[in-house]
Amino acid sequence: MELVNIGYGNLISARRLIAVVSPDSAPIKRMITEARERSMLIDATFGRKTRTVLIMDSDHIVLSGIALEKLAPRFGLEPAELTEDEEDG
Numbered sequence: 773m774e775l776v777n778i779g780y781g782n783l784i785s786a787r788r789l790i791a792v793v794s795p796d797s798a799p800i801k802r803m804i805t806e807a808r809e810r811s812m813l814i815d816a817t818f819g820r821k822t823r824t825v826l827i828m829d830s831d832h833i834v835l836s837g838i839a840l841e842k843l844a845p846r847f848g849l850e851p852a853e854l855t856e857d858e859e860d861g
Contacts (some may be wrong), residue, residue, distance in 0.1 A: 776846045779838035782816040784826060786847060791827040792840060800825055807833035 775783040793800055804825065807813040812832050820837035827833060836843065844850075 778836040795822045
């Protein structure tokens with residue numbers, strides 16, 4: 773099992789990760805609220821601003837205070853892969 777540091781000493785299983793998304797859009801904010809109501813939200817921000825939302829296959833939502841650009845290399849993603857879709861829009 774490969775564990776990835778998502779900031780402040782918190783680790784998650786890379787195998788259980790479905791998506792890494794920005795917390796800025798309304799649908800993601802709605803997912804966070806619903807997860808909180810269902811007790812499926814894991815807040816790993818240590819009181820800091822949420823910069824990344826991790827969606828797990830167990831239906832848990834994990835909040836991280838580390839920016840996506842810093843988390844991506846930990847999951848084996850290159851910075852070019854992050855901006856590829858943004859250039860098309």
